[in-house]
Amino acid sequence: MIRGIYILNDTSLVYSKDYSESELTAELVRFLVSLSEFVKHVDIGEDIEHMDIGPWRLFYTKRDRFTFVALADKADDIAQINERLSQLVNVFMREFANLALTNQPLVGLDEKVDEIAVTMVKVAILGYAGVGKTTTLHLLRGETLPLIHDPTIGVSIKKLPEEVENANIVLWDLAGQSRFSILWAKMIANAQVVIIVTDSTLENVLRSKKLVSLVKEEVPDAKIIGIANKQDLPTALTAERVGQILGIPTYELVAIDISYRDRLIQIIRKAILEGKRESKSASGSSSSSASASQ
Secondary structure, three states, X not given: OEEEEEEEEOOEEEEEEEOOOOOOOHHHHHHHHHHHHXXXXXXXXXXXXXXXXXXXXXXXXXXXXXXXXXXXXOOOOHHHHHHHHHHHHHXXXXXXXXXXXXXXXXXXXXXXHHHHHOEEEEEEEEOOOOOOHHHHHHHHOOOOOOOOOOOOOOEEEEEOOOOOOOEEEEEEEEOOOHHHHHXXXXXXXXXXXXXXXXXXXXXXXXXHHHHHHHHHHHOOOOEEEEEEOOOOOOOOOOHHHHHHHHOOOEEEOOOOOHHHHHHHHHHHHHHHHHHHHXXXXXXXXXXXXXXXXX
């Protein structure tokens, strides 16, 4: 996922959009200014170059007096980031370059950058009735829990708040009643991440193994994680034991406890990145196999 977009006019920062906390430090700004100065003296044409910096990858290119930089995760597909940065360059040069050169407000640039940089991610929450899926959804969205439990009918589709970096995460809370099971396969289609929620009882965990098999069959490219909910109950199996039974990475949760929210968001973000790495690795392996067979 793109962490930040930065545009410099010669060696002055004229625009920045940060999609994660505290990325735009003074040290990073100084580095970007140095990079812009370097690019001025190197003929890269209209190519987009990249370099690795710690856990991130920096993409940069130059047009006229402007240097364009995108900070992304190393797991991101290079061709995809190149394409997005190229789109940004074209939009900026066409609609905002003259404004920037005359120090006028870049009205509307924020919206254009979001259209290009924000990633849509489908996350499906799957589990049997009563395990706490909807409560988990309320927790993720930072909402007050309803006083009366109202079972989900069909599917509830909600977005996470904008604070979650630049991943436009859409959560699909699927009804867990048996009469809706014939719809689960269609509802998890195209999900990048599927969260299997259990109530941490042995009976429910064993039953939930069927859900893991369903996901692996219907969306084999999706990243699957387990959530061992209701860890505050004395009969709850540990998250480690639940994970051993389900055969997937599993994390503890008490969905009625707001202190778990940030941790759960980071777990989902980690799953998204790991899924991208695995997909990229699988794609690379397939390409190598195809080349070897020719």
